[in-house]
Amino acid sequence: MTTKQIEVSILGVPYRLACSPETEGALLEAVARVDAEMSKIRNNSNVRGTDRIAVMAALSLASELLKLQTSVRHGEAFPAEEIRRTMHQMNEQLGTVIQQYSMQ
Structure with a gap:
């Protein structure tokens, strides 16, 4: 499997990530989602510090995932x-x- 390096930015901080060409699009979407969630938390709350913002964003995204999984299990979404x-x-x-x- 071929891997490539891509440069991304989350909250203005650059990161170099490795991915396959096939997964690059999905990874870029994930980066955009994480960046948007972290930016929202930074701009709309009193949470300060990148590590705390990252934890709050992770909790928010995990909560969304759990709600979606629950709705799929109950037949509300497929x-x-x-x-x-x-x-x-x-x-x-x-x-x-x-x-x-x-x-x-």
């Missing part, structure tokens, strides 16, 4: 890949049934 897989299976089953009836 991951897109699961929906695609289910639709593909249903289309295959429908195709098989249609083919059987068209041969009769």
Whole structure:
């Protein structure tokens, strides 16, 4: 697997990260999300210090993740890949049934 180095900035602090070309887009999205969350906390609260801001951002993002996981478990939300897989299976089953009836 090929890795490359990318330069990113979180709260104005530069970081060099290693990633594969295939995961670069997702990593850049994650960096943008973390930077946005940390900026929001820095600008809208009395929390000071990058380490404390990072912990608060991590807690906020973890809370969002847990809420999403709970809603998925309760059937309130479905991951897109699961929906695609289910639709593909249903289309295959429908195709098989249609083919059987068209041969009769």
